[in-house]
Amino acid sequence: MVPVPLNPLRVFVVASRFPSFVEAAQKLHVTPGAISRQIKVLEAYLGVELYSSGANRKELTRLGQTYVDMLGPCIDEIENQNAKFLNNNKADSLRLACSNHFMRQWLLPRLGEFLDAHSAIEFSFDVMKPTSMADLRADVWIRYGLGDWPGYKSFSLMRSTLTPVCSPRYIASHGRPETPEALSEHVLLQSEFRPDDWTAWSKTAGIDLAPDARRVTFAGTYLAYQAALMGSGIALGRSHMMDHDLANGTLVELFPISTEVEAAFYLCIPTGMPEKPSIITFRKWIDRQVQSNPRSGVLGTLDHTQGM
Structure with a gap:
């Protein structure tokens, strides 16, 4: 044959x-x-x-x-x-895959510290789609979900809380909603992968958003977030992903109301892959980073949620 x-x-x-x-x-x-x-x-x-x-x-x-x-x-x-x-034959390399949003809003502002402290590690990145890890090869993934991905050991990092945010530019053009109910009169931005986030937040706020409220859906959280920064509408910001933008005034938190969602960020390693020194080093570093951020919604010190 x-x-x-x-x-x-x-x-x-x-x-x-x-x-x-x-x-x-x-x-x-x-x-x-x-x-x-x-x-x-x-x-x-x-x-x-x-x-x-x-x-x-x-x-x-x-x-x-x-x-x-x-x-x-x-x-x-x-x-x-x-x-x-x-x-296994290149112990000082580390390939990381994560979403565009996580990389831009959380990892990159902190990455310089890791690179300075561990100059011997050859670091490379992949941007992953929210729905799949199958088309990438990496040592470590940062993944958002429930931690139950077959074939991977999952270590919990941090849980999200959501709250409405927008840019000063949007407020200047459309006015600031004075009450949660007034959100129905504004442009609400969302990711196609998180269609229930606004429903979850409105339930916490004790309101019902109008069925005809205008919602603009993007192919990913990162794009929805960038649209909010550019003044296109109001998005639900994640507590650990927007601290820099709130601090420098490029985003405004509209109400002191946040809702916690069941999904969280996890560090994932393929089952059966030996944890070479660079993986262990990165795990310890990201653990310290998460623990030092009081707004991160920490779940624990890299709690192991999947069998080895």
Whole structure:
């Protein structure tokens, strides 16, 4: 039997995780045409169609979806084992993945201290999508959720509290809401991944936002937050992510009312990966940073919530 073509297998699995070959090509650093050719090689080997015909935006066939469901975990395991091998032989490197919002609002303002204190560690970053860790390879993830991601050890960092914030520019243009009920007359900004945040806050405030209140939804918390900074509307700021902007006046906290949400930030490490010295160093550092911030909603000293 002719050996299975391995590179087309990986390309197929990666492409299946993006809505178009253009986006998959950016991830793989190739052209969309190269992805299409690799998938045609695999289709020829299998004798089946994996994708329906169309332009750049393609859809998996039924057999294609079945095949990727079978192959995806295998390809991920190969990638993980390869990462472990490389990481075990490069103890002074650290690759971190986190959301754009966490990196910009919490990590980057503090990162210089870590880099100055640990100049021997080779540090690199990935920005992860809120819904997936599968398409990245890292030593450590900072993830927002409930801490229950299969295949990862999760250590609790801090829990969020939410409160409405906006920029002075927005207040100058639209006026400041004097009561929580008045929020229904303003532009409310939100992330598509956190659609219930405004409902949770309004419940704590003891109000019902008008059903026709104008809500503008962004593809991520970071974009909603940046829109608030630019004066586009009112967002729900997270307690540990907006201290700098409140202190320098680029954001204004509208009401002394905050609500705690069940989700929290966790430090995550793939199960079975040895904790090389750089990981241990980073864990201790981020623990000190969290403990020193009274507004962080600390859950504990990196409480271990998942089995080793």
